[in-house]
Amino acid sequence: MKIRITEYLEVDLKNEKWVCQRCGHYLIDANENYKKGCLVAQKPFEQVHPPIVEGQAYSFSPDADYCRLLEFYCPKCGIMIENEYLPPGHPITHDIQLDLDALQKRQEG
Amino acid sequence: MSLVTYGRDEEVVQRLKPEPMTSLESEAQDKINDVDFEIFQHKMNMIAQEGKETTMKLGASSGMRWGDVAFGVYTGLGDLSVVATGIWFHAVLGQIPVKYIVKHWIDEPSVGVKEGDAFFWNDPFYGGVHGADMGLCVPVFYKDKLVCFTGAVVHTGESGGSEPGGMVGSARSKYDEGLLAPPMKIGENYALKEDILAMFSAMNRDPRTMILDIKARLAACRIAQRRIVELIDQKGIEFFQGALRRILSVTADAAKKKVSQLNDGVFRQPRFMDTVGPETALTKINITLTKKKDKIKFSFKDTTPMLPDKPLNTFFQGIIGLSMVYFCGWFLHDLPANNGLLEVLDWEFPENSLINAKGDVPTSISPFTQTCFAHGMFLAGARMTYHLDSLRAVAAWYQGFGVPIYGGVNQWNEPIADITPEINATGAGARPDMDGVDGAGAYFATMSDCSDVETTESDRPFLYLFRNYFKNSYGHGKFRGGAGVGFGMMMHHVPWVAMGSFGYGSNFPSTLGIFGGYAVPPIFIRTIGNSNMKQLLGESNSALPNTMDKLYEDENPEAGADEYHHVTMPIRPMMNGDTFYVPVGGGAGYGDSQERDPEDVINDLKNNMTTHWIAKNVYKIAYDEKTLRLDKKKTKEIRSQAREERLNLGKPYDEFEAEWLTLRPPEEALKYYGAYPNPSEGPPPGPPGM
Numbered sequence: 001m002k003i004r005i006t007e008y009l010e011v012d013l014k015n016e017k018w019v020c021q022r023c024g025h026y027l028i029d030a031n032e033n034y035k036k037g038c039l040v041a042q043k044p045f046e047q048v049h050p051p052i053v054e055g056q057a058y059s060f061s062p063d064a065d066y067c068r069l070l071e072f073y074c075p076k077c078g079i080m081i082e083n084e085y086l087p088p089g090h091p092i093t094h095d096i097q098l099d100l101d102a103l104q105k106r107q108e109g
Numbered sequence: 110m111s112l113v114t115y116g117r118d119e120e121v122v123q124r125l126k127p128e129p130m131t132s133l134e135s136e137a138q139d140k141i142n143d144v145d146f147e148i149f150q151h152k153m154n155m156i157a158q159e160g161k162e163t164t165m166k167l168g169a170s171s172g173m174r175w176g177d178v179a180f181g182v183y184t185g186l187g188d189l190s191v192v193a194t195g196i197w198f199h200a201v202l203g204q205i206p207v208k209y210i211v212k213h214w215i216d217e218p219s220v221g222v223k224e225g226d227a228f229f230w231n232d233p234f235y236g237g238v239h240g241a242d243m244g245l246c247v248p249v250f251y252k253d254k255l256v257c258f259t260g261a262v263v264h265t266g267e268s269g270g271s272e273p274g275g276m277v278g279s280a281r282s283k284y285d286e287g288l289l290a291p292p293m294k295i296g297e298n299y300a301l302k303e304d305i306l307a308m309f310s311a312m313n314r315d316p317r318t319m320i321l322d323i324k325a326r327l328a329a330c331r332i333a334q335r336r337i338v339e340l341i342d343q344k345g346i347e348f349f350q351g352a353l354r355r356i357l358s359v360t361a362d363a364a365k366k367k368v369s370q371l372n373d374g375v376f377r378q379p380r381f382m383d384t385v386g387p388e389t390a391l392t393k394i395n396i397t398l399t400k401k402k403d404k405i406k407f408s409f410k411d412t413t414p415m416l417p418d419k420p421l422n423t424f425f426q427g428i429i430g431l432s433m434v435y436f437c438g439w440f441l442h443d444l445p446a447n448n449g450l451l452e453v454l455d456w457e458f459p460e461n462s463l464i465n466a467k468g469d470v471p472t473s474i475s476p477f478t479q480t481c482f483a484h485g486m487f488l489a490g491a492r493m494t495y496h497l498d499s500l501r502a503v504a505a506w507y508q509g510f511g512v513p514i515y516g517g518v519n520q521w522n523e524p525i526a527d528i529t530p531e532i533n534a535t536g537a538g539a540r541p542d543m544d545g546v547d548g549a550g551a552y553f554a555t556m557s558d559c560s561d562v563e564t565t566e567s568d569r570p571f572l573y574l575f576r577n578y579f580k581n582s583y584g585h586g587k588f589r590g591g592a593g594v595g596f597g598m599m600m601h602h603v604p605w606v607a608m609g610s611f612g613y614g615s616n617f618p619s620t621l622g623i624f625g626g627y628a629v630p631p632i633f634i635r636t637i638g639n640s641n642m643k644q645l646l647g648e649s650n651s652a653l654p655n656t657m658d659k660l661y662e663d664e665n666p667e668a669g670a671d672e673y674h675h676v677t678m679p680i681r682p683m684m685n686g687d688t689f690y691v692p693v694g695g696g697a698g699y700g701d702s703q704e705r706d707p708e709d710v711i712n713d714l715k716n717n718m719t720t721h722w723i724a725k726n727v728y729k730i731a732y733d734e735k736t737l738r739l740d741k742k743k744t745k746e747i748r749s750q751a752r753e754e755r756l757n758l759g760k761p762y763d764e765f766e767a768e769w770l771t772l773r774p775p776e777e778a779l780k781y782y783g784a785y786p787n788p789s790e791g792p793p794p795g796p797p798g799m
Contacts, residue, residue, distance in 0.1 A: 005372075006495050006502075007541065007587075007624035007700050039759025042769070048585070048727060049618075049630045052661050056673045058633035060581075060692075063616035065775050066383055066391060071625075073759045078752030080625035080701040085618060087381060087391055089772035090786045096492050099373035099401075106372075 001107060005096065008074070008081040009034055013104055023077035033094040038072035038081055040092075045069060064088075117234050117291075121209050122426055125201060126451045127357045128186040128208075137351025149344070149352045150191075150445075156336045157181055157193035160329040164261045167325035169318040171565075172241075172264030175530045176557035180329055182337070182353065183207045183246065183258040190356045190447050195556030197437035198430035198479075199262045200446035202237035205426065206230040206292040207246055207258050213292075215255075220294055224250040227296030227327055231268055232289040237426040239475050240268045240286055241275025243319075245295075245326035249334045251341045256350055259333040261326040266527045267315040270473065272680045273516025273526035276611050278386040279679060280420040280471035288312050301327065314516050314526040360449030364441055365403035368453045375399050376493045378485040383616040384677045385419040386474050390781045391617065391774060392421065392463060393788065394478065396485040400493060406455040407432070411787045413463045415470060419781065422466035423475035425458040431479040434553045435486035439501050440494055459789075474677070477510070477613050480553065484508040484620060487538070491623045495541075504538030504545065504584065504626050506552030507593055507694035509619030510612030511632050511676050519570050520602035529569075529598075531576070534559035536583050536591030536695025539626055544709070545591030545696035547578055547718075559594075572601040574642070579657040579692050581719055585727050586626030586698025587705050592718055593629070593695035595657025599642050600687050608689055609680035610634050616675075619694070626698030627727075634678045635660070635690040638670035643686045656717075657692050702727050703751055707744050711737050 002010040002019060010019040011030045018027040018034040027037025048069065051059035062069075062085070070092065071083045084093060130138075141149075160180035168174055179199030181192035187208035192200045210228050214220040230236060231243040246260030269287025270277040280286050288309065295305045306323070310316035341349045376398040383389055392413040399406045407428075415422055432454065437446040444450065458465040464482065466472050487505035495502035516526035537549035551557055562573040574597035583590030600606050613619050618628035645653055645666055653667070654660040667688065683689065707730040713719040714737055724730055729751045731743035759765075773785065784791025 004496055004499075006492060036762040038762065039756065040762055040765040040769075041755065041759045042765075048627055050722060050726075052658065053673075058615050058631065058673045058675070060630045060632070062618055062628075062631055063383075065778055066616040067381070067618065068772075069628075070769075071755075071759075073755045075756065075759070078755040080703070080755070083622065083625055083627070085381075085621050085628055086379075087617070087774050087778075087786070089770055089774075090379070091770070092766065093377050093379060095377050095489070097375040097377075102373035102401075 003103065008079055011098065011103070013107060016100060020074040020077060020079065020081065022079045023074060025074055025076035027074070030098065030100055034096065035072050035082070035092055039075050041071050041073070043069045043071050118209060121212055122205055122234065124208055125205070125426065125429055125448060127188045127361070127449055130354055131186070133347065134351050134354040137347045138355060141348060141352050141355060146352055146355060150356060152340060153182060153191040154193065156333050157191045159336070160259065160261060160333045161193040163329035163332055164263060164325050167328055168263065169321035170263070170265045171527050171530045171560070172266055173322050173325060175533055175560050177264040177554050179203055179262045181260055182333065183260060184353050185255050185257055185350065187211045187258070188357055188448055190353045192446055194446070196554050197433045197446055198238060198553065200437060201433050201448040201451055202426060202430040203244060203260060203262045204448055205237065206235045206244055207260065209235055209292045210246070214294065222248050222255065223297070224248065225297060225299040226294055227301060228292050229295040229323065230290055230292040232291050233427070233472055233475065234424055235291060236262065237424065237430045238479065239276070239473060240270070240289055241266050243268070243322065245323060245330065247327070247330040247334060249337050251338060251346050254346065256341065256346060257337065257353060259330040259337070261329050263322060263326065265319055265322045267313055267319065269312040272609070273314050273607055274514035274528055276514055277420060277471070277473040278609065278611060278677055280386070280473045281418040282469045282471055284469070286471055286473050296327070315524055317523060318527070356445060357447055357449035360445045360447055361452035363444050364450050364453045367441060368400070368405060369403040370497055371400050371493055372496055373401050376489040378489040380481045380485040381617050382421070382477060382481050382613045384613050384675060385416055385421045385781050386677060387679060389616060389675055391778045392781055394464060394482050394485065396482065396489060398489050398493065404453055404455055406457070408457045409459055409462065409464055411789045412459060413781065413788055414783045415461050415463055415466060416781055417470055420471035420473035421463060421475070421478055422470045422472050423464055423478040424472065425465045427475055427479045428464050428482050429454070429456060431483040432486055434483050435490050438555060439503065440490060442501070474611060480508050481613070483553070488621065488623060499541050503540045504586070504590060504623045504697035504699040505620050506537050506549065506696050507535035507620050507629055508552060509614035509632060509676065509694055511610065511691055511693040512612060513598070513608065513610045513689060513691055514680070516607045517570065517605065518603060519568055521568060525569065529565065530560045531594055531596055531691070531693045533557040534594045535693055536593045538696040539584070539586050539588035539590050539699035541699060544588045545583065547592040548594055549591050570601055570603040570606050571598040573598055574688065575655045577656055578718065580717060581630065581723055582692060583695030584620065584622045584627045584629045584698030585702045585723065586622055587700025587702065588698070590629060590696025590698055593693045595692045597660065597688060597690045600683050600685050603685065605682045605684050607680050608683045610676055610678045610691065612676035614676060620697045622698040624699060625701040627702065629694040629697055632676050632692045632694055634674040634676055636672050636674065636683065637667060637688045638672070638684065640667060640669035640686055640688045642667055642688050657690070660690055703729050703748050707739050707741070711739055
């Protein structure tokens with residue numbers, strides 16, 4: 001049985017796997033950080049938040065000394081499952097850690 | 110025994126959850142039938158709503174006039190049972206000052222709590238947020254028995270301090286922050302004490318506004334008091350007190366029921382800010398939510414340490430209060446807003462942390478920290494609640510402020526100090542089924558308004574040059590955030606104005622998207638000194654910019670001393686004719702931008718909400734630039750190609766992480782952060798000046 005968790009993620013309770021909701025690809029064990037089952041890329045800010053001012057201290061584009069943009073893609077269909085804005089080198093966040101036993105019991109009960 | 114403590118009361122601020130029922134309240138429960146209780150709740154909500162409307166109509170400050178108001182009815186022990194507000198944090202914070210009054214002043218012979226009294230406070234240690242939020246309450250007696258309190262909490266703004274407008278960005282201790290009044294009696298026998306009002310006036314740059322605001326709160330409290338006495342005449346004191354307390358119990362039970370439906374698990378969200386007030390630097394709030402059965406526990410290990418001499422610190426109460434913006438406005442939107450909701454929360458705040466201020470450290474810009482945390486609640490909350498109520502798993506509204514702050518003398522020669530109201534015109538976050546609302550309001554004050562510019566201009570020394578939606582001011586995504594506004598102001602009518610601004614998110618975006626949606630772009634302040642704007646206006650120059658994006662085009666004829674500032678811009682004098690430009694952000698994006706309906710992108714182009722560059726490079730659509738006719742087939746091809754590019758560009762997690770973890774921000778950016786990346790793994794920064 002698959003349980004919808006976010007816009008792009010499901011959990012397959014029987015197999016205890018994270019699943020891409022769009023294509024059904026099994027990403028990784030559901031006990032793991034789903035991001036570990038994704039492809040990861042650092043997206044240059046000029047491709048998403050282009051500066052509209054040149055040569056000034058601020059430009060409507062984030063400061064790469066402070067912040068970087070990481071994108072997590074489904075390795076099969078390429079949908080962006082999530083992204084994360086982090087300071088350079090900051091550990092990637094394990095943002096969803098489900099209690100699978102509790103979830104199993106709820107589904108059974 | 111004396112109850113006077115001569116210092117901040119650390120015990121009373123821990124009592125955020127409802128007090129146990131009194132024996133009278135408990136005995137009354139069996140005698141209250143459900144129909145009477147429903148009618149009672151409706152009447153109490155109407156009384157509170159009348160109090161809110163009265164406060165707004167009589168008040169003078171920007172915050173009060175435009176809806177930054179919480180009006181409530183408190184139990185005799187001080188719990189806030191009924192409140193009318195969109196400022197949800199006051200729904201659980203307004204009670205602490207009342208509990209302080211109950212604890213300290215009822216039995217204190219030199220103060221006492223009697224019919225006709227009025228009490229005031231603005232110390233954020235009790236109010237929970239910041240000194241600009243001021244409260245007033247009155248006890249309600251029935252046949253000489255104290256039955257409840259009525260009260261109003263409102264952002265008045267100016268509260269003394271070393272900078273105008275109630276937010277002292279340069280504060281180095283609480284002694285720079287002006288008036289910090291613990292709950293104190295300011296009225297007796299239905300009259301305000303003029304000596305105390307005179308003292309407040311002497312400590313405040315804008316005494317007219319402060320005193321009018323106090324009288325507005327008091328008038329509303331008195332009307333509500335009258336209504337309550339009329340209600341007790343009809344229903345009896347036992348019913349009234351029992352039913353008022355029952356609202357808290359019913360709320361708590363319903364909240365527990367709803368929380369228990371959520372998946373158990375741990376949800377994490379680190380949050381980052383890029384200013385400590387006078388300096389640009391990184392700080393972190395590390396949020397962990399642990400959901401188990403009918404409880405959610407907050408913990409914050411690895412949050413930036415407390416800053417001894419920078420005003421970004423917040424008391425823990427402010428964090429709990431701001432969590433209610435998310436809970437009351439979104440997840441628990443269908444329940445009454447009161448501190449009964451806190452029965453589902455537990456919390457653990459680390460000592461010596463940014464979010465657990467102690468001692469004399471300054472807290473003037475604590476709303477940044479509280480808001481940064483609240484944004485984390487939207488992100489973690491969406492991940493926690495999507496499975497149960499997906500339509501409310503929304504992206505965040507704009508969270509970075511972007512608020513001009515000013516002081517001086519206006520065109521009527523009256524002293525003024527306040528903020529402008531455009532914070533109440535930010536964009537709403539994108540939703541799982543539609544875009545965010547453009548110019549929706551403030552996420553923390555959803556019932557507020559941004560005023561007409563003409564009204565603001567009528568007693569403020571500014572001329573608005575433009576104020577309208579700002580193209581691409583939102584986060585992109587499958588659904589985009591609502592647009593924010595950009596506006597320009599010229600100093601007008603007076604020789605000079607002390608001007609600054611506050612907010613965060615000039616280097617590190619303040620407002621992040623959800624489920625692959627993008628962040629709101631950074632914002633900043635632009636000022637032009639010795640501007641030729643008055644001359645250009647006199648010439649009716651048609652090339653003058655009338656939107657934020659045109660401000661940055663080469664054709665803009667304005668000239669002068671051009672400066673770009675972090676959105677937290679220190680107060681400085683700006684002269685007559687100088688200009689000040691502010692973008693107030695839109696909402697964050699939801700979902701992968703390449704899933705956005707191409708026709709919605711075309712509509713955004715038609716409505717000047719986005720640019721051709723964004724349409725092609727972020728949304729990956731193909732169309733005729735002249736006719737705006739969509740090429741569906743080519744769009745499909747381009748998007749398919751873009752997906753392939755992602756698969757080629759992306760690296761397996763372990764490979765990416767190995768490279769990523771070698772990076773580090775420059776040391777200057779980490780000056781106040783604590784040990785990087787985990788502050789608990791190193792010593793905290795030393796004392797001030799070290």
